[in-house]
Amino acid sequence: TSLLYAIASRRGRTSIATMLLAGLAIAALAGAGIGFLAFLSDDRQLRDITFWTLGSIGGATWSKLTIVGPVIGAVLCAAPLLARALNALVLGEAEAFHLGIAVERAKRIVILLVALAVGTAVAVAGPISFVGLVVPHILRILIGPDHRLLLPASALGGGILLVGADMVARTVVAPAELPIGIVTAFVGAPYFLWLLLRRGTVLDG
Numbered sequence: 001t002s003l004l005y006a007i008a009s010r011r012g013r014t015s016i017a018t019m020l021l022a023g024l025a026i027a028a029l030a031g032a033g034i035g036f037l038a039f040l041s042d043d044r045q046l047r048d049i050t051f052w053t054l055g056s057i058g059g060a061t062w063s064k065l066t067i068v069g070p071v072i073g074a075v076l077c078a079a080p081l082l083a084r085a086l087n088a089l090v091l092g093e094a095e096a097f098h099l100g101i102a103v104e105r106a107k108r109i110v111i112l113l114v115a116l117a118v119g120t121a122v123a124v125a126g127p128i129s130f131v132g133l134v135v136p137h138i139l140r141i142l143i144g145p146d147h148r149l150l151l152p153a154s155a156l157g158g159g160i161l162l163v164g165a166d167m168v169a170r171t172v173v174a175p176a177e178l179p180i181g182i183v184t185a186f187v188g189a190p191y192f193l194w195l196l197l198r199r200g201t202v203l204d205g
Contacts, residue, residue, distance in 0.1 A: 001111065001112075001115040001119075003024050003026065004023055004026055005018060005019070005111055006110070007022040008022055012104060013104060014107050018178065020125035025028065029069075031079075034049065037049065038050075039178075051126070051179055052126040053126060053127065054126065054179030054180075054181040054182060055125060055126040055127055055179055055180050055181025055182075055184070056125065056126060056169075056177070056179050056180050056181070057128075057162070057166055057180060058177055059125075059126050059144075060124070060125070061125075064124050067120075068121065068123075068124050071116055071117070071120045072117050072120060072121065074116075075113045075116055075117040076117075076152075076155055078113060078200055079113060079151045079152075079155075080108060080147075080148060080151055081148075082106060082110060082113075082147070082150060082151075083146070083147035083151060084101075084148075084149040085101050085102075085106040085149040086106075086110070086151075087145070087146060087147050087148075088101045089101070089103070089106065090145060093186055118132075125180075126164065126179075126181065128165075128180055128181045128184055129181055129185050129186020129188060130184050130185055130187065130189060130191075130192065131158050131161055131162060131184055131188070132158065133188060134161070134184075134187065134188045134191050134192065135154050135157040135158045135161055136150065137156045137191075137195060138157070138191075139153050139154055139157055151154060161184070161187075162180070162184075163176050163181040165180050165182075165184050165187070166180050168183050169182070169183050170181065
């Protein structure tokens with residue numbers, strides 16, 4: 001994350017577009033590293049890596065929660081403090097600056113908090129896709145764009161979706177357990193495609 005931020009920052013300003021593109025490149029390098037580890041693994045380790053990359057909370061334990069919980073809890077407590085800055089940034093960086101928001105400072109804090117929360121969760125459960133894309137978009141339609149409500153509602157809604165997906169993953173192929181990332185992808189990918197098509201239709205209209 002520090003490398004990504006350094007690449008995207010020039011002359012005291014952080015380019016979101018550059019950050020997205022650099023993120024793709026760094027993700028590709030990380031994927032190559034995971035692939036190399038898979039190449040060196042034995043059958044049991046290879047199975048563990050495969051299930052981790054698909055996402056699963058089957059290995060959740062209280063001992064892991066004592067490590068993950070305080071970090072994510074701290075992020076959840078700190079996130080609402082950024083609601084005003086995020087509401088202003090929706091209007092654009094220039095507008096947010098004129099409203100008195102320290103734009104670059106707000107972006108640094110947001111990047112740090114996201115890296116802490118996502119990195120901690122993924123280290124334990126693997127990359128469970130589309131939860132962070134689907135839930136906030138649905139809630140934005142239902143309750144509006146005010147981040148004072150949207151941030152805590154997204155945390156709660158993401159947890160509900162994850163528990164529901166885990167129930168499906170544990171029952172649909174019982175007694176085996178389907179990786180939860182497969183379930184969320186089946187739900188999230190069609191919704192995300194629909195969202196893109198809907199947005200394209202609105203822009204064309």
